[in-house]
Amino acid sequence: MISGEHITVTRSGRRLLDNVGVELKPGRFTVIIGPNGAGKSTLMKVLSGELKPDTGFVSYYGASLDLCQPADLARRRAVLPQATQLAFPFTALEIARMGAVAQGAPNPTEQARQALSRVGLRGFESRPYPSLSGGEQQRVQFARALAQVPQPVADGVPRALFLDEPTASLDLGHQISVLEIARDFAAAGGIVLAILHDLNLASEFADHLVVLNHGRVVAEGACAETVSDEIIASVYGIAGAVGRLPAQHIPYVLPQSRHR
Amino acid sequence: MPFRAAADGDRTRQGAVVLGLLAVLLFAACLISLGIGPTGVGLRDLWAYATGNGDSLSVQERVILEAVRLPRTALGLLVGAGLAVSGAMMQGLFRNPLADPGVVGVTSGAGLAAVAAIVLGNTMLAPLAMLLGNQFLPLMAFFGGLFNTWMLYLIATRDGRTSTTALILSGIAIGALSAAFMGLLIVMADDRQLRDITFWTLGSLGGATFGRVLSILPFIAAVLAVVPFVARGLDALILGDAAAFHMGIPVQRLKRIVIVAVAAACGSTVAVAGSIGFVGIVVPHLLRLAMGPSHRFLLPGSALGGGALLLIADSVARTVAAPAELPIGVVTALFGAPVFLFLLIGKNGAMRDMP
Numbered sequence: 001m002i003s004g005e006h007i008t009v010t011r012s013g014r015r016l017l018d019n020v021g022v023e024l025k026p027g028r029f030t031v032i033i034g035p036n037g038a039g040k041s042t043l044m045k046v047l048s049g050e051l052k053p054d055t056g057f058v059s060y061y062g063a064s065l066d067l068c069q070p071a072d073l074a075r076r077r078a079v080l081p082q083a084t085q086l087a088f089p090f091t092a093l094e095i096a097r098m099g100a101v102a103q104g105a106p107n108p109t110e111q112a113r114q115a116l117s118r119v120g121l122r123g124f125e126s127r128p129y130p131s132l133s134g135g136e137q138q139r140v141q142f143a144r145a146l147a148q149v150p151q152p153v154a155d156g157v158p159r160a161l162f163l164d165e166p167t168a169s170l171d172l173g174h175q176i177s178v179l180e181i182a183r184d185f186a187a188a189g190g191i192v193l194a195i196l197h198d199l200n201l202a203s204e205f206a207d208h209l210v211v212l213n214h215g216r217v218v219a220e221g222a223c224a225e226t227v228s229d230e231i232i233a234s235v236y237g238i239a240g241a242v243g244r245l246p247a248q249h250i251p252y253v254l255p256q257s258r259h260r
Numbered sequence: 261m262p263f264r265a266a267a268d269g270d271r272t273r274q275g276a277v278v279l280g281l282l283a284v285l286l287f288a289a290c291l292i293s294l295g296i297g298p299t300g301v302g303l304r305d306l307w308a309y310a311t312g313n314g315d316s317l318s319v320q321e322r323v324i325l326e327a328v329r330l331p332r333t334a335l336g337l338l339v340g341a342g343l344a345v346s347g348a349m350m351q352g353l354f355r356n357p358l359a360d361p362g363v364v365g366v367t368s369g370a371g372l373a374a375v376a377a378i379v380l381g382n383t384m385l386a387p388l389a390m391l392l393g394n395q396f397l398p399l400m401a402f403f404g405g406l407f408n409t410w411m412l413y414l415i416a417t418r419d420g421r422t423s424t425t426a427l428i429l430s431g432i433a434i435g436a437l438s439a440a441f442m443g444l445l446i447v448m449a450d451d452r453q454l455r456d457i458t459f460w461t462l463g464s465l466g467g468a469t470f471g472r473v474l475s476i477l478p479f480i481a482a483v484l485a486v487v488p489f490v491a492r493g494l495d496a497l498i499l500g501d502a503a504a505f506h507m508g509i510p511v512q513r514l515k516r517i518v519i520v521a522v523a524a525a526c527g528s529t530v531a532v533a534g535s536i537g538f539v540g541i542v543v544p545h546l547l548r549l550a551m552g553p554s555h556r557f558l559l560p561g562s563a564l565g566g567g568a569l570l571l572i573a574d575s576v577a578r579t580v581a582a583p584a585e586l587p588i589g590v591v592t593a594l595f596g597a598p599v600f601l602f603l604l605i606g607k608n609g610a611m612r613d614m615p
Contacts, residue, residue, distance in 0.1 A: 050502050074508025081503055087355055088498050088553035093269030098496055102507035109270050125269030148507065 001025055002077075002160060002191060007046055007056035009039075009215075016042045017053070018215040026158035029186040030193045031202045034212035035236055040195045041082075041164055043212065047193065048079050048162050061157065074102045077160035077191075078148035080141055082168065089128040092121060092140045099148035108147075115147035116140070118181060120174070134169040142166060142178060152190030160191035167201060176255055179205045203227050204256045211235060275557030278550050282564035286337075289571040293333040296575050298582040299324055332468040336574045337567040338480045339465065339529045340539060344566020345483060346525035347540020348547075348558050350409075352494035353518045354416070354427055357548070357603065360541035361526040364431025366408045367537070368438035370523075370530035371461070372445075373404025378456050379445045398475050402527030408434050409519050409526075463534035463589030465574050472532045479528035483521045484563060490518055491555040498553070536589045538596020539566055545603060 002024040009017040017039045024030050024047070032040045045051035047058055049065050058065040060076060068076075078099060096115050100108035116125060119139040129137060142163075149159040161182060167175035175198070183205055186192040196202040202209060202223070209226040211219040213235045219226045233239040246252050295303035301321050309317060309325055317325075343361075350359045350366075361367050377400040381389045389396045411434055416427040446457060493514040496504035505511050529536070543565045544558060551557045570588070573595070577586040 045502075048506065050505055069508075070505055070510050071508035074506065077506075079503070079506040081500070081506075084499055084503065086498060087357060088548065090495075090498070090553055091269040091271070094271070094552065094554060095499070098499070098507060101492065102496070109272070113268075127269070 002047060002058070002060050004043075004047055004053075004058045005056055007043070007053045007058070009042055009046065009051065009053050016215050017046070019056070020212075020215070020217055021056075022047070022210060022217070022220075024160065024191045024193050025208075026153075026191050027186055027189050028191070028207045029183055029205055030191075030208045030210060031206035032193070032195045032210045032212055033197070033199060033202050038212040038235075039215040040212055042215075044079075044162055044164055044193065044195060048077060049073050050079075074148065075104065075159075076149075076157070077162060078103075078145035079162040080145045080164060080166055082164050083134065083138065084141060086129050089130055091125065092116060092127050092129060092132065092136075092143075093125040095129055095140050096143040096147050099144035099146070100150075103148050103150070105147070105150070111147050111150055112143070115143040115150070118146060119143045120177065135171065135174060138166070138169055139174065139178070142181075146181070149185075149190070152185045152188040158189050158191050160193065161185055163192070163194040165195050165197065167196065167198060172253070172255060175201060199227060199232070200254055200256060271552040271554070271557075275551045275554065275561075278547070279557060279561055279564065282561055282568065286564045286568040286571075289568040289575075290333055290337070292575050293336060293571040294325070294329050296579060297324070297329065298578070301325060301329075328468075331470045331473050332465050332574070333571060334470075334473045335468040335476070335532060336465050336571045338473065338476050339533045339536065340566040340568070340570025341563040342476070342480045342483060342525035342529045342566070343536060343539040343570070344543035344562035345487065345559055346522045346529075347566075348544035348555070348562040349490070349494065349518050349525075350522050350540070351544060352497060352555055353413075353515060353522070355498055355500075356427060357545060358541070358600075359427060360538070360600075361405070361409075361522060362535060362537040362540060363600070364412055364427060365433075365435030365438060366405050366412070366522065366526050367530055367535045368435040368442070369408025370401040370405035370527040371535055372438040372442045373400040373402075373407075373527070374531050375442050375445050375449075375457050376400065376404075378453050379449045394471065394475050398479060398528045398531040401531035402479065402524055404438075405527035405530065406520065406523035408438065409523050413515070413519060461534065462587035463536040463592075464585075464587050465533055465570075466585060468532075476528045476532045479524045483525045486517060486521050487559045487563070490514060490521070491559055494518070494555040494559075534589065536570070536592055538592050538600060539569060541603070542592075542596045542599045543569055545599065 005021045007017050007020045020043060032043065034040050042051065046053050049068065060068065093112050093116065096112035097108045100111035105111045113125065116122060119142050121139055121143060124136065129140060132140065145161060149161060152159060163182060166178050170178060179201060182192045182194060206223055209221065209223050210217055211226055211231060218235060219231050227242055229240060229242045232242055291303065295306045301324050305317055305321055306325065347360050350361055351357050374397055377385065377397050392399055412431055415430040446454065449457060493504065493509045496507045496509045497514065501511050544562050547558055547561045547565055551561060573591045574588050577588045577591045580586065
């Protein structure tokens with residue numbers, strides 16, 4: 001279990017996170033939602049060890065994050081960042097292989113190949129990263145994260161996937177397939193934390209939803225409890241939109257409906 | 261001759277093959293450098309000397325080989341390797357194919373410190389000069405280069421991102437400032453010191469001695485020894501500071517090591533050979549086309565390729581206008597500046613990809 005307690009981060013006089021506590025449990029797909037500037041990315045940076053909070057602490061299975069070496073941490077969790085641009089023409093395979101090397105895979109090239117085919121990029125191995133489309137680049141990065149934590153549980157310890165807006169710049173089909181891979185990872189005993197903007201996708205995939213606003217957790221729990229008219233209205237300023245169909249002349253696409 | 265990436269995207273074998281070719285090229289360059297010169301001592305004499313039949317050579321010919329060409333070749337090898345590796349490391353550190361110690365003012369910093377050592381070595385800095393002996397000049401140049409690299413990094417990098425514009429512009433400013441201080445020192449210099457200083461601004465392998473080779477050897481050896489430990493980190497750093505940290509790289513430590521290594525390679529080469537431009541940008545650029553950008557192969561490849569390029573350039577400098585000798589900095593600039601321009605304006609120009 002990864003837990004953060006009493007996390008406060010202040011930057012240039014603004015309180016980005018205010019006494020936030022979260023628990024990421026194995027086997028659970030946790031999703032953070034909230035408006036722009038709510039502190040979602042900051043919270044993920046603190047939990048992944050990238051940013052040291054001003055107060056509060058983060059622990060991985062009881063061990064304080066401050067005591068973890070970067071190399072040990074790399075074996076326990078992988079992070080998918082928001083869009084990354086490169087000035088050097090690494091191939092898709094070479095990018096994914098960096099993740100496999102980071103966790104000390106005995107055969108990183110093979111692992112990278114498997115990760116690429118898991119995200120539907122088989123045949124893209126030799127493509128230079130800068131020549132890929134935004135969505136393809138995002139999936140190469142996702143493959144890199146998967147290659148870094150190929151097993152949801154290794155040596156009896158669950159591994160974690162941190163995904164910062166994993167669906168950004170992906171088409172609807174790939175949004176769903178990326179989140180399905182993440183859900184499988186959690187279902188197999190791993191820890192998944194994702195930041196999502198699409199409330200429909202969040203509602204479908206999250207086992208546990210954390211709603212952030214102005215650096216505070218305003219609601220937390222199962223989607224059925226947290227995605228309510230009051231909360232959505234208070235956080236996003238949009239009232240009366242939960243569980244209602246739009247006016248008859250507006251077509252709508254709800255990805256959840258594919259299961260019916 | 262840009263190779264196409266292997267169909268499966270894995271360029272490990274390609275990298276190994278190119279490294280092998282570079283080793284052969286370097287060996288050939290060493291032979292050319294040892295066997296060509298205005299005195300008529302040629303490859304055949306070299307062969308005789310190397311196979312132990314040196315008796316057939318006159319004393320004069322042996323002196324030319326042993327005391328003139330051998331140290332010069334060794335020096336060219338070390339200087340070329342140091343320049344190219346420091347260029348490749350710097351480009352990785354700044355995530356920018358245009359970063360070159362010569363272009364962004366690191367060489368000027370090392371040069372300024374070297375000039376200070378020459379001009380003030382008998383007066384203000386005399387105690388230091390006494391203390392450090394032969395290593396005084398290389399160490400001064402090293403700290404000069406270190407200071408400018410560090411300044412450049414502090415100025416051009418915000419939140420782990422280096423913008424090309426900030427890098428080049430602050431590099432120009434730092435270089436200009438160093439040049440201005442150098443000008444002040446030149447005003448203070450006497451005639452003999454002025455001659456020494458002129459040597460620095462042009463860059464040359466002339467006057468190579470085994471003493472010079474030995475004074476630079478520890479620096480270059482240390483930098484090459486660091487290569488295997490920073491290669492993976494520099495690869496990861498290309499994806500950004502955060503991503504490198506996520507992949508287990510101790511980012512701040514890596515950066516400190518690389519900055520010191522760049523300054524060591526750059527400073528020590530400036531101390532013995534003056535400022536020789538563009539080797540640090542041309543060699544890594546050509547190698548990225550041939551073997552891909554991974555530092556596992558790029559850094560050792562740059563060491564081999566830089567040595568070969570500098571020896572060939574030096575052979576050209578010695579022979580085209582023989583018995584006169586062109587400054588080697590002129591030769592590398594004639595070849596390197598167009599490549600740099602091509603990089604800036606090319607179709608996949610580095611400027612276009614960067615913020």
